[in-house]
Amino acid sequence: xxxxxxxTSARAAAVVAATRLAKRSFRTRDxxxxxxxxxxxxxxLGCPGTVSALFVTAEAAxxxxxxVAAAGGAPVxxxxxxxxxxxxxxxxxxxxxxxxxxLDVGLDTVVAAAPHLVVLLAQVRDPGxxxxxxxxxxxxxAQAVLLSRGCVDVYNAKCVRAGAGSMFHLPxxxxxxxxxxxxxxxxxxxxxxxxxxxxxxxLDELAxxxxxxxxxxxxxGNEAWGLPAAVTEAADEVVRVPIHGRAESLNLATAxxxxxxxxxxxxxRPMPKG
Amino acid sequence: xxxxxxxTSARAAAVVAATRLAKRSFRTRDxxxxxxxxxxxxxxLGCPGTVSALFVTAEAAxxxxxxVAAAGGAPVxxxxxxxxxxxxxxxxxxxxxxxxxxLDVGLDTVVAAAPHLVVLLAQVRDPGxxxxxxxxxxxxxAQAVLLSRGCVDVYNAKCVRAGAGSMFHLPxxxxxxxxxxxxxxxxxxxxxxxxxxxxxxxLDELAxxxxxxxxxxxxxGNEAWGLPAAVTEAADEVVRVPIHGRAESLNLATAxxxxxxxxxxxxxRPMPKG
Numbered sequence: 001x002x003x004x005x006x007x008t009s010a011r012a013a014a015v016v017a018a019t020r021l022a023k024r025s026f027r028t029r030d031x032x033x034x035x036x037x038x039x040x041x042x043x044x045l046g047c048p049g050t051v052s053a054l055f056v057t058a059e060a061a062x063x064x065x066x067x068v069a070a071a072g073g074a075p076v077x078x079x080x081x082x083x084x085x086x087x088x089x090x091x092x093x094x095x096x097x098x099x100x101x102x103l104d105v106g107l108d109t110v111v112a113a114a115p116h117l118v119v120l121l122a123q124v125r126d127p128g129x130x131x132x133x134x135x136x137x138x139x140x141x142a143q144a145v146l147l148s149r150g151c152v153d154v155y156n157a158k159c160v161r162a163g164a165g166s167m168f169h170l171p172x173x174x175x176x177x178x179x180x181x182x183x184x185x186x187x188x189x190x191x192x193x194x195x196x197x198x199x200x201x202x203l204d205e206l207a208x209x210x211x212x213x214x215x216x217x218x219x220x221g222n223e224a225w226g227l228p229a230a231v232t233e234a235a236d237e238v239v240r241v242p243i244h245g246r247a248e249s250l251n252l253a254t255a256x257x258x259x260x261x262x263x264x265x266x267x268x269r270p271m272p273k274g
Numbered sequence: 275x276x277x278x279x280x281x282t283s284a285r286a287a288a289v290v291a292a293t294r295l296a297k298r299s300f301r302t303r304d305x306x307x308x309x310x311x312x313x314x315x316x317x318x319l320g321c322p323g324t325v326s327a328l329f330v331t332a333e334a335a336x337x338x339x340x341x342v343a344a345a346g347g348a349p350v351x352x353x354x355x356x357x358x359x360x361x362x363x364x365x366x367x368x369x370x371x372x373x374x375x376x377l378d379v380g381l382d383t384v385v386a387a388a389p390h391l392v393v394l395l396a397q398v399r400d401p402g403x404x405x406x407x408x409x410x411x412x413x414x415x416a417q418a419v420l421l422s423r424g425c426v427d428v429y430n431a432k433c434v435r436a437g438a439g440s441m442f443h444l445p446x447x448x449x450x451x452x453x454x455x456x457x458x459x460x461x462x463x464x465x466x467x468x469x470x471x472x473x474x475x476x477l478d479e480l481a482x483x484x485x486x487x488x489x490x491x492x493x494x495g496n497e498a499w500g501l502p503a504a505v506t507e508a509a510d511e512v513v514r515v516p517i518h519g520r521a522e523s524l525n526l527a528t529a530x531x532x533x534x535x536x537x538x539x540x541x542x543r544p545m546p547k548g
Contacts, residue, residue: 135521135525136528139515139517165521169519245411246412247410249413249438254406254410257529261515261535268478269482
């Protein structure tokens with residue numbers, strides 16, 4: 001296990017190479033991003049070949065020896081609290097940051113795996129929302145998350161944090177052309193459902209009619225303006241989560257949770273007889 | 275409709291009386307809070323007697339004449355953009371802020387209404403989470419949201435904003451003693467379910483067995499430490515949202531969405547025969 005003496009300057013080469021990954025332009029150039037905190041770092045270390053460097057404070061190394069032990073061939077840099085403050089993007093850093101290689105795979109890889117549940121985010125701009133949907137998709141057993149062109153950068157620190165490690169669990173695909181993804185998924189036998197608060201099809205009725213039982217891709221749109229007409233027209237169904245009370249709508253992440261869990265349930269349960 | 279000349283100083287008495295409501299101590303003293311933005315203000319104006327003053331910029335008054343028209347007996351203060359910046363708690367204010375009276379009702383009022391779906395938040399600290407759950411509870415047709423002692427202040431600006439107007443739609447009760455609420459709700463024939471990622475009862479299995487069909491109260495706990503043993507022991511069932519993938523857990527608001535929509539569905543659909 002490679003280690004080094006404690007780095008106390010934020011100008012050390014390894015630190016500079018990592019801190020600049022806070023900027024999207026450097027992430028794109030280096031095809032690397034930062035995962036912060038023990039949970040995300042643990043999940044990153046669980047993906048062979050993903051972590052290229054690990055930064056830990058002495059305190060965090062004492063608290064999480066298993067993370068340092070799991071670093072494998074990646075260099076482990078001991079850093080001072082001040083250097084950790086420069087590396088971390090949270091106000092109260094937890095003392096461990098990993099430099100990770102990009103995870104995204106091509107659309108063809110996702111389609112070839114014949115997934116039974118896929119999420120496609122179209123122009124989702126808020127990193128917290130995107131990360132939360134990735135976490136929820138993972139929990140609901142989805143097998144991939146696709147992000148369209150115009151979505152927030154999935155490697156943004158807030159998105160990584162909201163994802164709570166789930167982006168290391170399931171394939172992610174980025175810069176997706178929505179119409180192309182819809183065509184490919186449908187060609188592979190996947191039913192494409194667009195979620196829209198004004199959709200003509202009620203989620204519960206769709207579940208009752210068996211419409212959620214087969215392979216399904218869910219498309220969720222932008223927080224403010226929803227899905228463009230071209231997307232809803234291309235989908236097999238435009239589905240609304242029923243609003244039983246007086247709320248105008250659900251927010252993106254909660255609507256996605258209800259839709260994905262409805263699919264997860266329908267795919268795992270036999271239809272009632274009659 | 276009372277109006278006034280444009281206020282251009284943030285030191286004007288009406289403005290001072292409103293801006294100080296950004297602090298919890300003043301909210302508690304005055305039993306008033308601020309609702310910001312056209313959506314929240316519209317919903318507030320829909321609750322008779324709730325709005326005691328309305329602040330609008332000239333631009334917002336032009337864009338939303340219906341809000342000014344709906345002010346009823348409440349004074350409408352035209353304010354400059356600078357004064358609006360002082361009143362608003364968002365970085366890009368939408369030009370309209372209402373001073374609202376506290377909305378919370380007593381636990382006895384909630385129980386007496388024999389609600390079929392109730393949410394109890396226990397020690398939920400994040401205002402965005404609390405507001406999102408209130409919005410989701412409204413959407414799922416819940417008839418009240420109770421907040422325990424130790425929860426975030428429901429009148430906090432971030433909570434009001436995340437609630438998207440739903441706090442004006444359904445009764446809210448605050449400073450609830452959880453054990454007292456559980457006893458009273460159960461005494462009224464309500465089944466009390468505690469949501470816990472490690473709970474022994476699977477949500478889907480509970481739905482299949484008919485366990486969600488009757489009047490139900492859901493308890494959701496703190497973001498970090500969940501529910502204390504005293505609460506899970508007092509509940510009728512401790513229920514987990516199934517994790518089908520590798521995510522460690524769902525976040526509070528998405529877990530609540532899945533649970534509440536499972537209840538909404540079960541309460542509206544006949545059980546399958548056989």
